[in-house]
Amino acid sequence: MAPVNEETAGLLSEESTEAVEGIDVTIADETFRILVEWIGLDKDSSADRDTIDREALRLQGLTEAAAQPLERQASEQWSQSNPGKTPTYFDVVRAKETAWRAAREMVLSQELYSQVTPQIVAQIDQLAQEADSEIDAEQTRAREAHDPDRWKSLNVAPRPIAGKIVHRVWLEKPAWFRQLAKALVTQRIEDDQRVPMTAFDPIADELAEMIEKEIRLNPPKDPNVPF
Numbered sequence: 001m002a003p004v005n006e007e008t009a010g011l012l013s014e015e016s017t018e019a020v021e022g023i024d025v026t027i028a029d030e031t032f033r034i035l036v037e038w039i040g041l042d043k044d045s046s047a048d049r050d051t052i053d054r055e056a057l058r059l060q061g062l063t064e065a066a067a068q069p070l071e072r073q074a075s076e077q078w079s080q081s082n083p084g085k086t087p088t089y090f091d092v093v094r095a096k097e098t099a100w101r102a103a104r105e106m107v108l109s110q111e112l113y114s115q116v117t118p119q120i121v122a123q124i125d126q127l128a129q130e131a132d133s134e135i136d137a138e139q140t141r142a143r144e145a146h147d148p149d150r151w152k153s154l155n156v157a158p159r160p161i162a163g164k165i166v167h168r169v170w171l172e173k174p175a176w177f178r179q180l181a182k183a184l185v186t187q188r189i190e191d192d193q194r195v196p197m198t199a200f201d202p203i204a205d206e207l208a209e210m211i212e213k214e215i216r217l218n219p220p221k222d223p224n225v226p227f
Contacts, residue, residue: 031056038116062107070099151183162186174223180211
């Protein structure tokens with residue numbers, strides 16, 4: 001079994017870190033994802049983190065139990081297909097891995113994914129639609145008010161043409177620069193202002209300085225991450 005990845009391990013409570021060490025990484029990650037993103041547990045709550053940990057350990061135990069008969073079945077099938085032969089180490093490992101994946105898929109489907117009921121999916125979809133409507137309304141308000149700073153908060157509707165312009169003009173820039181650049185180009189298109197067509201367009205340097213100034217005033221945690 002693979003160890004818990006660094007991100008998930010950092011979210012496990014101290015009380016169960018030792019117990020969770022060595023847990024299947026897929027079980028740990030999927031338990032965290034489903035319970036936080038779909039069921040609504042708070043990853044910053046120690047009580048909810050304990051709940052996530054306990055559920056991951058429960059699913060781990062169920063998977064271990066379900067894998068045992070599948071391993072025996074795989075071994076029997078191999079013997080029937082290879083009469084008189086002794087399985088190699090790799091044959092045994094392959095059978096164990098196959099049994100474990102099958103058991104894990106079954107347990108996650110029956111015990112974890114089933115918690116995401118149609119009612120929960122409908123509720124999440126409704127909340128997402130409401131959030132999208134609020135974002136659209138705010139972007140429309142900012143555009144109609146010609147807010148000159150709306151690009152700084154990315155408060156503009158995405159335009160594919162803006163992405164193409166940024167790719168052509170500022171391809172070598174860090175991800176956060178390009179993200180702000182797409183927003184600024186989009187805003188200028190909405191406001192019928194000139195945008196650069198190539199890296200040699202004089203306005204490209206002017207806009208780049210605006211973006212660099214904003215980055216200096218509000219530096220991102222990681223300039224290579226576009227959000």
